[in-house]
Amino acid sequence: MSTAYNQAKMRQLIDDTFASEMRDDYQPVYDGVVNPAVFFDRSQNPLRVLWILKEPYGGESENENGEITYFNEDPYNTSLLENIVRHQDKYWTIPTWKVILLTLDAMYTRNSHLETPCNKFENVRYTLDRLAVINIGKMPAGTRSPDSVMKNLYERDKIRNLLRAQIDMIASDIIIGGNTMKYLLEDLFKSESNEPVVKADLEKFPKGYRVDHFYSNDKLFIDAYHPSQTEWTRVEYINSIIASAFYWADNIAK
Numbered sequence: 001m002s003t004a005y006n007q008a009k010m011r012q013l014i015d016d017t018f019a020s021e022m023r024d025d026y027q028p029v030y031d032g033v034v035n036p037a038v039f040f041d042r043s044q045n046p047l048r049v050l051w052i053l054k055e056p057y058g059g060e061s062e063n064e065n066g067e068i069t070y071f072n073e074d075p076y077n078t079s080l081l082e083n084i085v086r087h088q089d090k091y092w093t094i095p096t097w098k099v100i101l102l103t104l105d106a107m108y109t110r111n112s113h114l115e116t117p118c119n120k121f122e123n124v125r126y127t128l129d130r131l132a133v134i135n136i137g138k139m140p141a142g143t144r145s146p147d148s149v150m151k152n153l154y155e156r157d158k159i160r161n162l163l164r165a166q167i168d169m170i171a172s173d174i175i176i177g178g179n180t181m182k183y184l185l186e187d188l189f190k191s192e193s194n195e196p197v198v199k200a201d202l203e204k205f206p207k208g209y210r211v212d213h214f215y216s217n218d219k220l221f222i223d224a225y226h227p228s229q230t231e232w233t234r235v236e237y238i239n240s241i242i243a244s245a246f247y248w249a250d251n252i253a254k
Contacts, residue, residue, distance in 0.1 A: 004169070013162055029079065032081060044129075050132045051132070051133040052136065053134075054178070056141065088128065100133070101124060134167075136153055154183040173220065176241060208240070217253065
């Protein structure tokens, strides 16, 4: 059951979850929905998409013993949402966010040819208004997030409960895991107990358009690589996601 979205409540849940870890220069990086007024308006955003990534990037310092400490890089680094909006041009140059924005743009404009998503992005603001993203970890971290670290984070009850609350509040139609579904799938499937969850038959999709995904009549879960991945070309990565989304929306979703 979804819960009405409340950004202030979400921030408080994040603060409560990570209170024991905070320092003056080490604060949670808040995530969620960039523009709730647009995201939750079906006339403006008929297909709600949520990205679930790993951890926010922060600054780091190393002491004489080789111990690394992470911190918020600047005053705006405590809000991923404000940061993205404030520094749109900067985020458009970062591979992770460029791929996310291109994917959403193709999805929202119903890019039908699925051949070569453009590298030039004319309408960043339009897509940002329809962006929802949460990280499993909320505290500043390094550029790499080992599986062992992410697994330990997700297995902490407070973090697991926080993520469940965020997912329920955002109530998206499609959830895209950026190399995070392996931690989330079991819990996500449990939450969809009213509708059977099925693993998609990838043979229905041509080569270059295949990514593992699972679906019910009211939810699609896409088990993608992280958007900054280098295993696939950018075109293959984007096309595999939007092909899955289009097929589900047109043939399965209620």
